[in-house]
Amino acid sequence: MTATSTTLPLPDVASADLREWLSTMVLVRTFEEAADGLALRGKIPGGMHPAIGQEAVAVGAARALRSGDIVTGTHRSHHHALAKGMSPAGVLAELYGKAGGSNGGRGGSMHLADFDLGLWGSNGIVGGGLGIALGAALGAEVLGSEQISLGFFGDGGANTGRVWEFTNLAAIWSLPLVIVCENNLYAVETISERVTGGGDITARAAGFGLPAHQIDGQDVVAVHRAVRDAAEQARSGGGPTFLEVRTYRYKGHDSGQVIRYRTEDEVQRWRTSRDPIENFTARLTDAGVLTADEMSTIVEQARRMVDAAVAFAEESPWPDPCSAAENVSAWNASPGTSR
């Protein structure tokens, strides 16, 4: 177990790539702020769970993987989806339930997927996505491919039994899996440290006999480094790694939630001193990788993309209700009788 500090040097990555990380984080933030507002205006059926404050986790992790690698998300997954390369327009239209949505309105916020991009679904079942990542890793091993997979779950998920069944199987079979607990300290209204026996998720994981580390999730560089190392180990046959990435969500569990379980002070402390985007911006600026002009371009581009996404979602037609029960199973269309 290692806690990683935020003073790591910038990674050995091209400056343009570092700026791309920042722009994706800014895009996620802009998208989430807009989506939160749209949810409050009733535009998003069923509401949704914003990950504002958690941008560094998604971007740091996704950029440490190859494009063919697999990521599975949680119910709070817009940041994972955008970091994996889904278009904001497709994601927002999906949240709207429109035909132009990335899944034609079938999935929605908790079931975003794009298999071509390696996004194997956000998942409405706490801990469920990790299972799909586990199986994908097994499939990759059986096929002898170089693909690895990464499964996200939350600190709430860390108290489900299935997460540990999955971790155990990945460990004993040495599967190419990166297990990421995105610990934002709360499960809906439940303060995780009050309901987590032993108090330490990383220590729990270490008991399964795999490397387990605690990482600063507000530092995109720290997340990137940890996931890159874990991915390398997985790809070279070294088996799974467990990462507990400590982060924080600024908003409630879902849009519009009235928050009584934490103080506004606490939120302000995270926002002012630990904001992943501000901190990374400062580091890039200090290192001479980013100018103020470039930063305004990044912010403007994000705003333009999100505005376009809103227009697209608004204008996109509704899916055809007649298609609602289609494509459930090929067996439904299987032939009648034989011998």
Add this chain to the structure above:
Amino acid sequence: MAGPLQRRRERERLERLARDFAVNAPNSATAGTGAEPEAQATYSTAYQAGMREEMIRDATIFVLGTDLYDRGGHFSQVKGLGPEFGADRVRDTPISEAAMVAAGVGAAMNGTRPVVDLNFIDFSYGAMDELVNQAAKVRYMWNRPVPLVVRATAGVAQGGAQHNNSLQSWFMGTPGLAVVFPSRPWDVKGLLKSALRGHDPVVFLMHKLLTGARGPVGGEDDVVPIGSARIVRPGRDVTLATYGYGVVLAEKAAAAVSGEGIDVEVIDLRTLAPLDVDTVAASVRRTGRALVLDEAPAVAGPAAEIAAAISDAAFWYLDQPVTRLTGRHSPIPHSPALIAGLLPDEAATVDALRRLARASGPEVAAS
């Protein structure tokens, strides 16, 4: 080495099983018509043979579950395949049903063909989310195939309340899952082939009491389509629709009443989801009377769905209301005497057939 006495005992045991459980040869219309007798197997060895043939045909097929490699599973269902195909293709797992099914779901989504063997379907409760919330919905949510087979032994035998759950109704009620429940070796192998050549999850249930049942099996390409029922025995007077061990009871009961001039058409549904309503309804339109035989509990069980489907598709042809003969709404007890009090048997089936065949007008068949 088995001595002559043991060999004789074993032969006698198998003959006894064959007498008890023998199921008819395939319908003559499609059965092998050559002079060669068809290969015989037990229900369980038919499964092994089907797995072997398919594993040879398709290198992406593998099986995972507990106690498979050496023991061959609790019903010898994959006996011998471990040493034959190696530990990567016959994978022993810890007792982690959620992880087993999750591993199967993800691996299937990634282009392999896993068979998750749960030994007893009762253990699927521990993996219900992976089966029902994940496997069954992936195609719908994401248009991604999940060629997953979850095999388990089902049906009532010994073993008490927690090894005899009739979960078929739960899975029938899950959009996205196929549920098959063969009654004879031929269909075990043929349906397994369909399942392993398809693109969607299949819950593959095998009745415990049929484990040693013998009968012919098909060759490498004798595929039984999922969703196809089979007319086991044609008849004019009553349609008896059933599946699994019910087919054994149905055949005995039909034979018993044939001497009384009651000509029963026995249909083996073979697949519960999707149901082959066409075959059953066509039969009921000929006979005008329908008995659904099922050992699963009555309330919201498969028989309820089958009876409703018959009423929908053949109501105006019915001379009597559709009759259900099912297990009671109860868990399964330990004592054989108590089990007998819960389940339909041959005598109850005979009785139901007689009443149904003779009832006329408002004189309701079942009382």
